[in-house]
Amino acid sequence: MFKKISTTVLAMMMTASLVLAGCGKSNEPVNKGQNGANDGELAPYEINMVFYGPPQKDLDEIAAEMSKITKEKINATVKLVRIEPAAWAEQSILMLTGNEQVDLIVTGGGDYSRQVAQGQLIALDDLVQKHGQGIVKAFEPEVLGASKVNGQTYAIPTNRDFASHPLVLMRQDMLDKYKLDISSIKTIDDLDAIFKVIHENEPNVNVLGKASAAASIANRLLETRWDILGDYIGVLPNLDELKVVNLYETPEYADMLNTIRRWYLEGYIHKDAATSKETAVDYIKANIGFAVINKGKPGAVGQTENRVDTKLASVDIGSQITSTTSITSIMLGIPTNSKDPDRAMMFLDLLYSDPDLVNLINWGIEGKHYVKVGDSSIDFPPGVDASNSGFNLRQGWMFGNQLLSYTWATDVPNLWEEMDKYNREAKKSAALGFTYNPIPVKTELAAITNVTRQYAMGLETGTIDPEVNLPKFIAALKAAGIDKVIAEKQKQLDEWAKNK
Amino acid sequence: MKAMANGSTLKRAMKYKMLYIMLIPGIVYLLINNYVPMLGMIIAFKDINFAKGILGSDWVGFKNFEYLFKTADAYIITRNTILYNVVFIVVNLVVAVALAILLNEMKNRFMSRFYQSIVLLPHLISSVIIGYLVFSLLSAETGLMNKTILPWLGIDPIMWYNEPGFWPYILTFVKIWSTAGYLCIIYFAAVVGIDQEYYEAATLDGANKFQQILKITIPLITPVIVIMTLMQIGRIFYSDFGLFYQVTLDSGVLLPTTNVIDTYVYRSLLRNGDIGMSSAAGLYQSIVGFIIILISNYAVKKINPDNSLF
Structure with missing residues (x-):
């Protein structure tokens, strides 16, 4: 008896769910961009800008101040939607897959190619033509073109450092204490002599730490020597030649691993480095760290010094390079979820042309979060510091044209001129402007990602022996189909070069 | 009917x-x-x-399903997922029923309550925190094992997060520690519900405690055991993501013994975030779980129709 009823109930539920589903699909909003396209009166609109960063107490105040400017210029208000960096990957996917209104979103790197492939971003070329004169003026055409996928631009790079070089930072006080000379250091293998002295005299110090929680010791060196073509799976070791090779099979990679392994065995690297979330900055701040290998750019040393509160000596290992990846790593795009892409573009253009707006989001409100100490140089107001400021985001590289903003007192005042020079003098990869579409090989990439997660961190922190594990790593990558991925990348690159 | x-x-x-x-x-x-x-x-x-x-x-x-079966990992993750769950179900069952019976034998009501809370407590701790509790034991440089226990026993320090061989035991221990208490409470409720007259009669007939447990307690709570076990079997192709990802601190070297289907899917799709592929994994897990539960229910029904779920 009970069974019969329950079957009936089940059947009813199935039917009902089908009916409900039928209703569900019809109410999708389709009318996009109906207001704002016409040149006359602009209807009021709220622009939602989504980005990641640490929490800021006065964020709403900043948005209100920004809105005053945008209200006047494009009759729109601004809403700043901040997301915790740790939750960014999941949250941003959910926001774009859900029907939430997002008018501008920070994108870049792997996120960008995925969002383009899945149709989550709007092609911007026409909109830039219409409303984006400020954007066009801010860039060298070559740089602006770097984000093109199949001839169309889906996001605008932020104007910041486009190049980077490998940089070793070491605590000056310790170098002085043991009278160490760093002027003769040319390669990472020259670091051993320094590390040895520090390790012997300061046994409790973690001599070399990671640049960020998720980055291995080798990570920053790889990124600043090769064109990693987006994802390390197939790289250009020679920037002048369009020849994609397997990074993990190169002798340079093996050498680097041997060096790091040696450091690990000597005790320069923390034994838990592969699983630990602690960075070199954490160590140095806590007075138990000494050095870090990071990406260099103008101002990098001073900015790190600010974070660790101690003087740092720096060594540049090689000169700066520019690749598509370094330009497109941080961009702003307009998602298909935007209800008014025209207005979003007008706002985006202001972020590249209106210094007041840029300064607001980069540094906060004058008098409250900063005061001017020179023509274009600023500092904390009296009584305010990094620990109690209501807005100390310091993510100028994320919002439009950073070169329009003030420079902080601890940086050189002409930082942006230096930055511009640094960018122009960088060695440019032959594949600059090429963005790779991973979708045709996504099955292989899924397997490869698992393999790299298994080996790369262990190898690149020296925790496991490259002698034994590098060949295993390479074999596992082959089994997962890396050769097919590299062939696909080469094919896309050749096609791109032909149509360039 | x-x-x-x-x-x-x-x-x-x-x-x-x-x-x-x-x-x-x-x-x-x-x-x-x-x-x-x-x-x-x-x-x-x-x-x-x-x-x-x-x-x-x-x-x-079926293109979205391909990556699940494409590599040599497919065998490893399927094996790991199912074997771990089988071990968890069996060991959990034994430990939880034993705990429930022990709790029932405790005559001091206050102490009985106290122990119930103690065994339940780990169940309420998030896996991230469990991960760091384990880390405080196993950390290479500062962990209790390497700093205190192993030197005391005269054994060389072990790089726990680099040695896949230890993890099936570590994970089983952690899993039992964190979930046996919860199951135990359910079994305890069933044990408490048994009519005391059975035990009185058995005592009169001269049965000892052990015989009472074997002949009265266990048979009478069998239906609960079967239901609880069937429900767990239905999820045999799902794994405790927190346990396999957080507790191992996502250490890549451990993957041969700790990669299960959920962590594999998570790692695969970290980079491309393809919802088609993640749905494919979810659907595959549900279907396998559905089939396994039908089979096990059928088996239970053959043995004892009263105990089956449906």
């Missing part, structure tokens, strides 16, 4: 109509929460493009 006429079904339905009305909120909840989202299954067969929408995207057949 067939003999029952349609009319009398209706009559009975009328008789219990208040009960059916009370059922409605539950059914609506189920519909909205469990049945409507099932339509999302079609995502597993589509090449999702957000510009075209879910229904407008192209069908791709």
